[in-house]
Amino acid sequence: MTELAPSLVELARRYGIATSYQDWSGRHLVVSESTLVAVLGALGVHATSEQERNAALTAELRAHWARSLPPTIVARAGTQTRFWVHVTHGDPAEVWLQLEDGTERGGVVQVDNFTPPFDLDGRLVGEASFVLPTDLPLGYHRVHLRSGDYQSSTALIVTPESLGLPAKLGVRRGWGLATQLYSVRSRDSWGVGDLVDLADLALWSATAHGADYLLINPLHAAAPSSTHKPLQPMEPSPYLPTSRRFGNPLYLRVESIPEFVELPKRGRVRQLRDEVQDRAARSDTIDRDSAWAAKRAALKLIHRQPRSAGRELAYAAYRAREGHALDDFATWCALAEKHGANWRRWPKSLRHPYASGVAEFVAKNAKAVDFHRWLQWQLDEQLAAAQSQATRAGMALGIMHDLAVGVHPNGADAWALQDVLALGVTAGAPPDEFNQLGQDWSQPPWRPDRLTELEYRPFRALIRAVLRHAGGVRIDHIIGLFRLWWIPNGVPPTEGTYVRYDYEAMIGIVALEAHRAGAVVVGEDLGTVEPWVRDYLLMRGLLGTSILWFEQDRDASSSGTVVPLPAERWRECCLSSVTTHDLPPTAGYLAGDHVRLRDSLGLLARPVEDELQAAATERAAWLSELRRVGLLDEDEDGSEQLILALYRYLGRTPSRLLGVALTDAVGDRRTQNQPGTTDEYPNWRVPLTGPDGRPVLLEDIFTNARAAKLLEAVRTQTTPEPV
Numbered sequence: 263m264t265e266l267a268p269s270l271v272e273l274a275r276r277y278g279i280a281t282s283y284q285d286w287s288g289r290h291l292v293v294s295e296s297t298l299v300a301v302l303g304a305l306g307v308h309a310t311s312e313q314e315r316n317a318a319l320t321a322e323l324r325a326h327w328a329r330s331l332p333p334t335i336v337a338r339a340g341t342q343t344r345f346w347v348h349v350t351h352g353d354p355a356e357v358w359l360q361l362e363d364g365t366e367r368g369g370v371v372q373v374d375n376f377t378p379p380f381d382l383d384g385r386l387v388g389e390a391s392f393v394l395p396t397d398l399p400l401g402y403h404r405v406h407l408r409s410g411d412y413q414s415s416t417a418l419i420v421t422p423e424s425l426g427l428p429a430k431l432g433v434r435r436g437w438g439l440a441t442q443l444y445s446v447r448s449r450d451s452w453g454v455g456d457l458v459d460l461a462d463l464a465l466w467s468a469t470a471h472g473a474d475y476l477l478i479n480p481l482h483a484a485a486p487s488s489t490h491k492p493l494q495p496m497e498p499s500p501y502l503p504t505s506r507r508f509g510n511p512l513y514l515r516v517e518s519i520p521e522f523v524e525l526p527k528r529g530r531v532r533q534l535r536d537e538v539q540d541r542a543a544r545s546d547t548i549d550r551d552s553a554w555a556a557k558r559a560a561l562k563l564i565h566r567q568p569r570s571a572g573r574e575l576a577y578a579a580y581r582a583r584e585g586h587a588l589d590d591f592a593t594w595c596a597l598a599e600k601h602g603a604n605w606r607r608w609p610k611s612l613r614h615p616y617a618s619g620v621a622e623f624v625a626k627n628a629k630a631v632d633f634h635r636w637l638q639w640q641l642d643e644q645l646a647a648a649q650s651q652a653t654r655a656g657m658a659l660g661i662m663h664d665l666a667v668g669v670h671p672n673g674a675d676a677w678a679l680q681d682v683l684a685l686g687v688t689a690g691a692p693p694d695e696f697n698q699l700g701q702d703w704s705q706p707p708w709r710p711d712r713l714t715e716l717e718y719r720p721f722r723a724l725i726r727a728v729l730r731h732a733g734g735v736r737i738d739h740i741i742g743l744f745r746l747w748w749i750p751n752g753v754p755p756t757e758g759t760y761v762r763y764d765y766e767a768m769i770g771i772v773a774l775e776a777h778r779a780g781a782v783v784v785g786e787d788l789g790t791v792e793p794w795v796r797d798y799l800l801m802r803g804l805l806g807t808s809i810l811w812f813e814q815d816r817d818a819s820s821s822g823t824v825v826p827l828p829a830e831r832w833r834e835c836c837l838s839s840v841t842t843h844d845l846p847p848t849a850g851y852l853a854g855d856h857v858r859l860r861d862s863l864g865l866l867a868r869p870v871e872d873e874l875q876a877a878a879t880e881r882a883a884w885l886s887e888l889r890r891v892g893l894l895d896e897d898e899d900g901s902e903q904l905i906l907a908l909y910r911y912l913g914r915t916p917s918r919l920l921g922v923a924l925t926d927a928v929g930d931r932r933t934q935n936q937p938g939t940t941d942e943y944p945n946w947r948v949p950l951t952g953p954d955g956r957p958v959l960l961e962d963i964f965t966n967a968r969a970a971k972l973l974e975a976v977r978t979q980t981t982p983e984p985v
Contacts, residue, residue: 266295269315274298276322277305278710278762280745286694286790293759300750301759304686305711327380327387331407331416334714335394336767338423343394344373349409351379351388356408359394359418362401369395370405394418400774402722417717421770422777425803427918428733430780431474431658435917435980438475438662439467439973441924442500442843442934443513444548445950448960451515452535453542453553457644458515459960463924464652464661466964471973472981475659475734476652477921479843479946480666481645483508485603485673486554486595486634494603496550498946499935501666501738502705504603504673507727508591509645511637512550516560518647519640521567531560548947561640565633580639587678587723589624590615592634594674596627604672615678645731652733659733659782665724667739668705682712682720687748690755694790700747700755707746710763718771725772729779736837740785740804743768744795769802784837784919788812800835808838808917810908811845811880824883829891829914839921840908846933847925848908849901849953852881855931865938884908901953902929902968906975913979922976927969928962929953 266281274281279301282292299309307322308314330348337343349355359367375391403418427436446455446463460478467473482503484496496512497504516522516531525531534556541552569577581588593615594605601608611619624631645661652660668689669675676683683706691701713721728735737743744765749758776783784805787796796806813832818825832838841848846856854877861870885904888894891914893907905926912920925934930951936943950958963969 264295266292266298267312267315269312269319270295270298270309273302273307273309273315273318273322276319277302277307279748280760280762283692283760285692294757297750297753297757297759300753301687301748301761304684304748304750305709324382327382330409330412330414331405334417334419334717334767335405336419336421336764336770337394337398338421338766338770339398339400340396340423342396344391345394345405346375347390347392347407348387349390349407349412351386353388353409355390357392358406359398360404360406360415361399362403367395367398400777419718419767419771419774421774422803424801425773425776425783427782427805428659428780431782435920436474436658437920437922437976437980438473438477438657438659439463439924439927440477440839440843440921441479441950442946443478443481444500444550444946445934445948446924446960446963447542447949447957450517451960452557453538454512454548454550455960456513456515457641457648458518460513460661461648461651462960463963464648464657465655467973468652468655468657470964471970472656472977473973474657475662475919476657477662477734477736478664480506480664480738481509481513481641482506482666482669483510483591483674484512484550485670486558486599496554497670498548498550500664500946502670502703503666503675504594504670505591505675506666506669507587507675507724508638509641511561511641512554512557514557514561514637514640514644516557516564518644519561519564520573521564521569525564525567527563531563534560546949547944548949550947561637562633565636577636577639580642581635584638588635588638589631590678591638591674592631593620593624594677595634596630597623598674599630600627605677606672613677614680642731649731649733657733661732662734662736662782662784663728663732664736665728665738667703667742668707671704671706676706679720682709682716683707684709684748687750687758689742689746690749690758691789692747692758692760693756700749700758702749702755707742707748707761708763710761714764714767718767721768722771722775725775726779729775729781732779732781734782734784735776736784736786736807737772738786740787740799741789741791741795743772744792765798769799769804773802773804782919796833804835805919806833806836808832808836808915809842809845810838810840810884810912811851824880826884826887828887829911830916832915832917834916834918836917837919837921838912838915838917839923840905840912840926841923843934844937847923847930848905849926849929850931850933852901852904853931854878855933859933859936859943860938863936863939863942865936887911905929906972909972909976910979913976920976920980922973924963924969925950927972928958928966929968930958931955 271281285291302309307318335345347355357370371393373391373393377389379386379388398420400420404415405418406415443455446459448459451459464476480500483505485504538553538556611617649660685706689705689707690703693700745760745762747758748761749755787806813827815825815827854874857873857877860866888907893910932948934948935945952958
């Protein structure tokens with residue numbers, strides 16, 4: 263490979279772009295020039311020629327010295343934080359703080375800085391350094407600078423030193439259920455599990471079995487159905503949403519909206535529900551499109567129903583709180599219904615929130631836009647009710663939401679936040695042992711430079727929104743807050759590179775918002791992770807993730823052998839579970855269903871017999887470990903007994919949170935999601951079923967002896983014995 267030009271290497275370094283990296287096998291690889299040029303281009307930097315690169319380096323240096331203050335300053339509570347200011351060389355620099363509550367603070371101390379001044383168009387610019395007080399309160403403050411007649415200010419974000427577990431959990435360990443909400447249908451839901459089902463499942467698991475939380479799939483918004491031809495189905499993957507800040511109204515319970523009781527056409531609403539339920543009873547998959555079509559018709563009727571004065575005030579308060587972001591989202595939804603869910607194909611006058619035709623469209627379609635605003639208000643109210651019921655029932659945490667890595671490239675957030683997202687690239691993952699061609703998630707990543715320029719406001723709003731009615735959040739691929747694999751458009755994932763983020767700011771903001779919400783943060787840190795990253799997350803008080811099948815003693819294992827990591831050596835600051843949504847339920851995993859499914863889909867890299875043997879070896883290793891620690895008798899080998907023993911094994915670990923998959927509680931075997939597929943398998947469309955493959959409704963779970971036995975077994979592992 264041709265050696266990279268020093269100017270290109272330096273330019274990449276300044277923008278946090280890796281020019282080389284170590285792959286999963288330990289090889290040192292150099293990133294190609296074309297990849298670096300494309301990634302820099304996605305950041306608005308032209309770097310094709312030596313002349314362009316030198317110009318870009320000069321522009322970046324001049325922009326730094328032209329700033330009087332850093333665009334954002336991030337500090338940790340109790341820690342000294344140093345920052346620079348730029349003023350005309352020799353002029354005084356007065357710095358003070360304005361706290362979030364409006365009060366002013368001094369105590370900012372100037373310290374030595376011997377950086378030579380910089381000539382900026384004939385003006386010598388000097389650099390001074392200041393140190394913040396260590397006793398600043400947590401929050402979003404401002405640093406002010408005055409030098410002569412010139413004044414400037416910048417954001418100061420003071421974050422917790424360490425988050426940890428909420429005090430309401432106490433010193434004991436916690437446990438909870440994990441489920442895909444859409445799959446948990448009740449006799450009253452519209453063919454898809456909804457927010458009333460969520461509240462009822464939380465009430466049952468808390469009151470009957472002492473659960474502390476209920477972890478659910480992301481409830482992020484999916485693109486709405488449209489009248490545009492051809493009709494587009496609703497995206498089933500909760501991890502490829504149109505927006506992460508706003509929710510999917512598919513999860514609304516229509517009859518729980520207060521105005522429903524005054525609706526003259528309640529008979530029509532019940533007819534719509536009955537039709538959906540009949541179709542659902544005849545199908546072995548979740549049909550989001552028919553469910554949403556029926557709900558949308560019913561919700562349209564309720565939206566037109568007059569509201570009381572108090573309800574109008576509540577709606578106005580919600581709109582005021584959400585501001586322009588809500589207006590942009592509702593506008594996109596209305597536009598998508600008319601022009602299709604890909605904003606890049608809309609008329610040019612509509613392709614940006616501030617484009618010339620958007621205001622006119624909103625004026626002409628005010629009711630359609632308001633409908634989508636109103637839907638988000640209803641979601642906010644029903645989510646608040648679910649969390650309130652969960653905590654009032656005794657849950658220490660309540661609902662734990664899931665935050666996806668990114669958004670659909672053609673969706674609402676990509677339209678509204680296109681100035682903050684890198685649209686010439688997509689996020690993904692480099693090749694690894696299990697995906698040797700790498701992964702392209704088709705999601706535009708945050709631009710780190712724009713985030714800091716905007717004081718991280720879009721990211722702050724996102725984290726605040728997901729925690730508004732939650733006791734916790736699981737962050738999918740939390741490593742993406744440290745670095746992300748960027749793939750230029752039109753090339754395979756192997757031709758990407760890492761782009762680094764200011765993890766001190768990103769993780770700090772997550773910790774600050776979680777502290778304010780009284781919530782726990784769980785980072786999905788599986789796969790190839792730099793060791794220092796897990797140490798950093800531990801230091802900042804964020805939990806990691808442990809999945810039993812991945813917890814192996816790598817030092818003791820050899821080729822073809824599996825040695826389970828002894829329970830006492832698992833990480834303490836983790837949420838530990840037996841399985842996850844990208845694997846089959848444990849009954850299916852033990853039976854080798856994951857191997858047969860991948861074989862039927864052509865996803866195996868070696869003969870199916872070899873894969874089945876490897877699965878059998880893994881199963882035998884865990885049986886041996888369970889018997890070694892006395893959790894399984896020699897004559898016990900049945901699926902139900904083995905699953906019970908595996909969850910009891912979790913109780914032997916020091917992990918602070920334990921998770922029970924609802925699919926395991928009812929004996930389900932069907933895979934919820936098969937990575938590497940789209941339409942080849944009904945990903946994210948599989949309803950909850952029992953060992954016999956028949957649907958299990960929510961009401962059935964409440965009287966399910968198998969579920970009760972498993973949950974009680976886990977409960978006894980987390981509840982301390984009385985002294």
